[in-house]
Amino acid sequence: MDRKTQARFQARAKILKAISHPTRLFLVDELSRGERCVCELTELVGADVSTVSKHLTILKNAGIVADEKRGTKVFYALRMSCVLNFFSCVESVMERTTRDQVKLLR
Amino acid sequence: MDRKTQARFQARAKILKAISHPTRLFLVDELSRGERCVCELTELVGADVSTVSKHLTILKNAGIVADEKRGTKVFYALRMSCVLNFFSCVESVMERTTRDQVKLLR
DNA sequence: ATTAACCTTGACAATTTGGCCAAATAAGCA
């Protein structure tokens, strides 16, 4: 793998890594239904505010969400909704794996 | 986030995490053009065999690739080709981010 | 001018990940 190829896949991995975390997937899923402030998201996730804030920063740095401050609140919105397409593929991987495991049991 | 939701997103994250690594993305990309043995993949990646083998194990455990031993070699094949669809979305995230950055410079 | 609400950042400990080497395992062949 040459330097250039390496760099290309590294850039791709950076974006995928950004959404590859249970909490961040949850955030993306929630934001797919509209913008939310950090306080709402914190409530939903049920973790420390600082933890949620950091997860949102990671998503923002990857270019997946955008933030906008209005008054004392910061609203986050999904910027690249194509990531939602990942979900159906992931589901099908899970389904197929389960099916295959069931098959092995018989 | 209740226990059940947590579990669902955890399962999804496990699969996404499996491909979120430069080397593993490269492997998936290569396998999209047909099955390859570990020795071929090791050659292409240019890392230690054991390292490549471990990456392949991760992809296998996630249900993304399947392995088949033939003689002394082990061939890996892409089992869920829908993961290839991720690439175009990731590319568009990258493009858009770059475009926005260029805009900021002016 | 204080106070309160909201969010981000820094420091820190705990855990996980990634990579290499060496050793173990498996299959084919002389």
Next chain:
DNA sequence: TGCTTATTTGGCCAAATTGTCAAGGTTAAT
């Protein structure tokens, strides 16, 4: 059997990730 090739596994270490608490910054309201 003994040797070679192909692959996996275990051990180890460095680096990255995660989560929490404490501290700091910003905006709005009293």
